[in-house]
Amino acid sequence: MTGHFLAALSAEGRKARRSKVPPLTFAVFTVAAGIGALFMFILRDPERARRLGILGQKAQLSGLTADWAGLLGFLAQVIAVGCLLLFAFIVTWVFGREFADGTARYLLALPVSRTTIVLAKFTLITLWALALAGWLIGLVLGVGWLMHLPGWSADVALDGVGSALIAALLMLLAVAPVAVIACLGRGYLAPLGSALGAMVVAQIAAVLGWGALVPWSIPAVAAGLAPDAAVGPASLGIIGLTGLAGLIGTIAWWHSADAGL
Numbered sequence: 001m002t003g004h005f006l007a008a009l010s011a012e013g014r015k016a017r018r019s020k021v022p023p024l025t026f027a028v029f030t031v032a033a034g035i036g037a038l039f040m041f042i043l044r045d046p047e048r049a050r051r052l053g054i055l056g057q058k059a060q061l062s063g064l065t066a067d068w069a070g071l072l073g074f075l076a077q078v079i080a081v082g083c084l085l086l087f088a089f090i091v092t093w094v095f096g097r098e099f100a101d102g103t104a105r106y107l108l109a110l111p112v113s114r115t116t117i118v119l120a121k122f123t124l125i126t127l128w129a130l131a132l133a134g135w136l137i138g139l140v141l142g143v144g145w146l147m148h149l150p151g152w153s154a155d156v157a158l159d160g161v162g163s164a165l166i167a168a169l170l171m172l173l174a175v176a177p178v179a180v181i182a183c184l185g186r187g188y189l190a191p192l193g194s195a196l197g198a199m200v201v202a203q204i205a206a207v208l209g210w211g212a213l214v215p216w217s218i219p220a221v222a223a224g225l226a227p228d229a230a231v232g233p234a235s236l237g238i239i240g241l242t243g244l245a246g247l248i249g250t251i252a253w254w255h256s257a258d259a260g261l
Contacts, residue, residue, distance in 0.1 A: 004112045008120035021093050033139035036074045040066050067151035072160025075140045079164045080220035083171045087129050088195030091178040094121050099186035114254040133168035167223040173239045174215045176246025183253045215242040
């Protein structure tokens with residue numbers, strides 16, 4: 001079983017390495033870190049911000065400050081909001097590409113259990129997503145160091161980075177059901193559409209004060225973006241069940257008659 005899993009994981013890794021998709025996802029987070037640096041640059045010079053016009057106004061409206069707390073607050077926003085779409089995109093690609101490329105039928109014919117194949121895919125997604133989160137965190141810390149932002153302390157850094165990592169892990173659980181939708185829809189459109197719908201639901205839930213009860217907004221609450229809400233046992237149970245449902249649902253589909261294509 002272990003040998004089959006490692007072989008399946010190795011195969012999934014080779015698919016990712018030969019694709020342009022992984023570098024694209026890292027490029028997205030690189031741009032996000034660059035935007036954070038731009039915001040800090042503008043906010044450090046209010047007069048220049050006013051001369052920049054609309055760009056300066058948007059930077060001020062972001063609620064950020066030109067210090068380590070503001071930069072790590074920006075990191076939390078990117079992780080808690082941007083990761084919903086980016087992680088969902090990764091899940092969509094890992095599962096949906098098998099149907100778009102017509103390779104799903106060949107996977108089903110391999111002498112490897114379908115459960116092992118699904119677990120290998122989810123393992124790749126987890127490693128990929130955590131690498132992305134680490135990449136963004138490293139870039140943001142580098143931006144703060146290069147710009148010599150005020151307000152540095154070990155407690156501030158640990159709190160900001162810890163919140164971002166927790167939010168990233170929770171978002172991985174929240175997007176797991178996208179894999180089921182990718183299998184049911186046999187492609188890219190349905191799962192990507194569901195991810196956009198989840199983002200809308202998360203925003204509405206946050207406005208109504210239900211952020212701690214909706215799986216796609218719980219990561220934002222955990223990152224501290226909703227001061228009036230907190231992640232409790234109910235929140236962890238909801239998002240844990242969401243991730244479990246995504247995993248079990250995907251395995252069940254791969255064992256169903258529909259998977260025979």
